[in-house]
Structure formats: C-alpha cells, structure tokens
Amino acid sequence: MTDTQAPRVLGTFLEAIRIDSPAGEEARFAAWCADRLRAVGCSVRIDETGPASGSDSGNLIAELPGALPGTVVVLCAHMDTVQPGRGITPVVEGGIVRSSGDTVLGADDKAGIAAILEALQRVAEQGIETAPVRVLLTTGEELGLQGAKAISPDDCTGDVCLVLDAHEPVGGIVGAAPTQYTFDAVFTGVPAHAGVEPEKGRSALIMAAKAVCGMRLGRLDDATTSNVGEIRGGGATNIITASCTMRGECRSLDPAMAEAVREEMDAEMQAAAREGGGSVEVRWSKEYEGFRYAADDPRILLVADACRDIGVVPHVFETGGGSDANVLTAKGLPSIVLSCGMTDVHSCGESIAVADLTALSDLLVAVLRRAASK
Numbered sequence: 001m002t003d004t005q006a007p008r009v010l011g012t013f014l015e016a017i018r019i020d021s022p023a024g025e026e027a028r029f030a031a032w033c034a035d036r037l038r039a040v041g042c043s044v045r046i047d048e049t050g051p052a053s054g055s056d057s058g059n060l061i062a063e064l065p066g067a068l069p070g071t072v073v074v075l076c077a078h079m080d081t082v083q084p085g086r087g088i089t090p091v092v093e094g095g096i097v098r099s100s101g102d103t104v105l106g107a108d109d110k111a112g113i114a115a116i117l118e119a120l121q122r123v124a125e126q127g128i129e130t131a132p133v134r135v136l137l138t139t140g141e142e143l144g145l146q147g148a149k150a151i152s153p154d155d156c157t158g159d160v161c162l163v164l165d166a167h168e169p170v171g172g173i174v175g176a177a178p179t180q181y182t183f184d185a186v187f188t189g190v191p192a193h194a195g196v197e198p199e200k201g202r203s204a205l206i207m208a209a210k211a212v213c214g215m216r217l218g219r220l221d222d223a224t225t226s227n228v229g230e231i232r233g234g235g236a237t238n239i240i241t242a243s244c245t246m247r248g249e250c251r252s253l254d255p256a257m258a259e260a261v262r263e264e265m266d267a268e269m270q271a272a273a274r275e276g277g278g279s280v281e282v283r284w285s286k287e288y289e290g291f292r293y294a295a296d297d298p299r300i301l302l303v304a305d306a307c308r309d310i311g312v313v314p315h316v317f318e319t320g321g322g323s324d325a326n327v328l329t330a331k332g333l334p335s336i337v338l339s340c341g342m343t344d345v346h347s348c349g350e351s352i353a354v355a356d357l358t359a360l361s362d363l364l365v366a367v368l369r370r371a372a373s374k
C-alpha cells in the first residue's frame with residue numbers, strides 16, 4: 001500500500017499510537033484527542049476524576065451538537081494502553097499494522113479512538129446531519145476500569161453507548177457480559193520451628209492450599225468461570241507459615257450464579273482455615289455488574305442494521321470479559337461493546353488490519369446516520 005492509497009484513519013491511528021499513554025499517564029494523549037475533537041466542532045472537557053482514578057488526566061467528555069432529533073449515541077473508547085507500551089514504533093505491512101515487536105501496538109484501544117475521530121471528521125466534511133453525538137474517552141481502563149468507575153453519573157447520559165473495545169473483526173456486537181467478583185484473603189495460622197516443634201504450628205499455607213483444592217475452578221458452565229490467581233506466603237523452609245495471602249475471582253453471565261460461586265469459594269476458605277486450626281479474612285469486591293441485551297433490543301438492532309448498511313454481517317456474541325460498558329451500564333447509560341478487529345491484545349504480537357480501521361469508521365458513520373430521525 002502506498003501512502004497515496006492509505007486511508008486517512010490509518011494516519012490518525014499511527015499518530016495516536018506514537019503518543020505514549022500507559023495507564024495513569026493519559027494527559028498528553030488526552031490533549032491530542034481534545035484538539036482533534038474541537039477541530040471537528042465538538043465541545044470538549046476533561047472531568048475532575050484524575051486524582052480519584054490514579055491518573056494525570058480525567059476522562060475526556062465531548063459533544064457534537066447535532067441539529068436533528070433521534071437517538072443520542074455515545075462513542076466510547078479508553079485512552080490508556082498496557083505495558084510494554086512506551087515508544088511504540090508501528091510497522092505497516094500487507095495491510096496489517098503491528099508494533100516493531102518489543103511493545104504492544106495499542107490498537108487496544110486507539111483503534112477505537114482513531115475510528116471515532118475519522119467518523120466525526122467525515123460527518124463534519126460531508127455535512128451529514130445527525131442527532132447530538134457524545135464522545136467519552138476514559139482513563140485507567142486497564143487498571144480495573146478506573147476512569148469509568150470514577151465518572152459522575154451526570155456525565156453518563158445518552159440513549160446508547162458504543163464501547164469500541166472488543167476483539168474479532170468489525171461486525172461483532174457483544175450482547176452480554178459477566179458480573180465479576182474478586183477477593184483478597186489472608187489466612188492466619190501459628191508459627192513454629194518446623195524441625196523442633198512442628199506440632200505447635202498451624203500452617204496458613206496448608207489452609208490456603210486446601211481451600212484451593214476444595215474449590216471448583218476454571219470453566220464451571222457455559223456462563224461461569226472462577227480462578228485463584230495468586231498465593232503468597234512464607235519465607236523459610238524451617239518455619240511453619242503463619243500468614244498466607246490469596247487472590248482470586250469468579251464471574252458469570254448469570255448474576256445469581258456469580259453470587260452462588262462467590263459464596264461457595266468463600267465457604268471453602270472458611271472451612272479450610274477452621275480445619276487447619278487458624279482463621280481467614282476474606283475481602284470481596286464486586287468489580288462490575290453484568291449486562292445482557294435481547295436479540296431484538298432496538299439498540300442491538302441499530303448497530304446490526306448499520307453493519308448491513310456497510311456490507312458487514314453482524315454477529316452478536318457473549319463475552320467473559322468486563323469493560324467500561326459494564327460500569328457505564330450500571331450507571332444508567334446502556335452500553336454495548338463492538339468489535340474493532342484488534343488481535344492478540346496485551347501482547348507484543350498485537351495487530352490490526354487497516355481494513356478493520358476503515359470498516360469501523362464506516363460503521364460509526366452508518367450508526368450516526370441511522371440514529372438521526374428526520
């Protein structure tokens with residue numbers, strides 16, 4: 001592909017990923033996005049959530065004042081990227097964009113941002129009449145949806161929010177996402193010399209191990225998973241371990257099932273501690289609420305029809321992953337996640353096809369056309 005044939009959205013994308021924005025350090029990239037959005041006629045502000053979400057920037061909130069009534073669409077993507085994500089050097093070859101191999105690419109989630117900018121640029125240039133369009137670019141998504149969690153519900157307004165943050169080729173529509181719980185547990189036993197008087201000891205490490213062995217882990221059913229991700233404890237071979245920490249999670253597309261598995265995992269930890277002659281303190285957090293849309297939900301149909309407008313077959317699927325969409329939906333802004341075409345995210349092999357960047361931009365324009373009622 002020569003430069004003259006390269007679509008503009010590719011240039012925007014390459015510019016975006018060259019601006020470092022690891023989670024917590026989004027300010028410089030937010031300023032770049034703000035300039036681009038103002039240039040196409042948006043009002044833009046950065047909210048006050050920076051300190052609360054551990055970032056040098058707040059979320060970016062923008063609005064394009066549309067002249068027509070209709071469905072108010074919010075276009076959402078996150079500004080932060082995972083590590084290693086500094087000094088990204090993109091390589092474009094055979095219609096695919098990759099990093100030079102020692103960093104992520106940052107298509108997660110700058111593919112979404114490039115497509116939003118391209119779509120609004122086209123709306124401005126072509127004089128496409130739309131209903132008001134809002135843009136929400138969040139911080140700290142990769143740190144646990146921090147920006148979205150901190151955002152004021154007053155800034156979560158609109159009829160439907162399209163979160164541009166899923167893998168799979170453009171046309172994918174995430175119609176359901178899980179409820180997730182995480183836990184931090186501390187097992188406490190009694191220390192003793194392991195060679196001299198082990199009888200006096202109560203091993204916190206054994207309690208944790210028995211708890212793990214008693215839990216159902218992995219994929220529990222079509223909709224439910226659970227995992228223990230970390231165990232730490234002990235420091236010497238000759239000491240019965242007095243303290244051991246453990247972290248894990250469970251999630252399910254069925255909120256009642258997520259709660260049932262949470263209770264089950266908790267009970268295993270309590271029983272293992274009791275049987276081991278110690279105690280355990282478990283702190284559970286509900287990380288986010290799940291959501292599920294009916295196949296004929298008008299918001300799903302809006303996106304599916306727009307897919308057909310651009311010659312793409314829509315594909316509604318369920319995900320086991322959480323995103324800003326979970327948090328925003330719980331705050332009252334119904335949100336759907338759309339596929340952007342990025343592959344192998346969170347790895348140095350991350351890539352995206354130029355065709356997907358273009359298709360995603362086309363899709364957003366098609367959605368905005370359909371959302372406007374004359």
Ligand SMILES: [Zn+2]
Pocket residue numbers: 078108109141165
């Ligand atoms: Zn992402």
